Amino acid sequence: MLERMTHDKHTEVTFVLPLDLPPGPVSVVGEFNDWRPGVNRFEPREDGLRAARVVLPTGERIGFRYLASDDHWFDEVDADSHEGQNSYVYT
Numbered sequence: 001m002l003e004r005m006t007h008d009k010h011t012e013v014t015f016v017l018p019l020d021l022p023p024g025p026v027s028v029v030g031e032f033n034d035w036r037p038g039v040n041r042f043e044p045r046e047d048g049l050r051a052a053r054v055v056l057p058t059g060e061r062i063g064f065r066y067l068a069s070d071d072h073w074f075d076e077v078d079a080d081s082h083e084g085q086n087s088y089v090y091t
Contacts, residue, residue: 030064
């Protein structure tokens with residue numbers, strides 16, 4: 001799931017996953033962090049989910065994927081679009 005808060009020149013995007021699916025650490029990896037794993041890790045929230053938040057420029061199409069333990073890459077089902085192996089969010 002994606003949550004957004006749009007401001008004048010940037011958009012806060014929160015990537016949200018269930019707390020234990022997939023199990024273990026997960027990070028969101030994308031154009032905003034040069035596809036570097038571990039930079040934006042999911043952290044538990046009080047609502048029983050886990051999330052990672054990034055601040056992105058407004059008016060962009062940004063590619064991303066999720067990376068879990070054991071080199072398990074997966075996509076966001078609710079992304080704005082998909083192309084090849086990437087998910088995309090529009091800010």
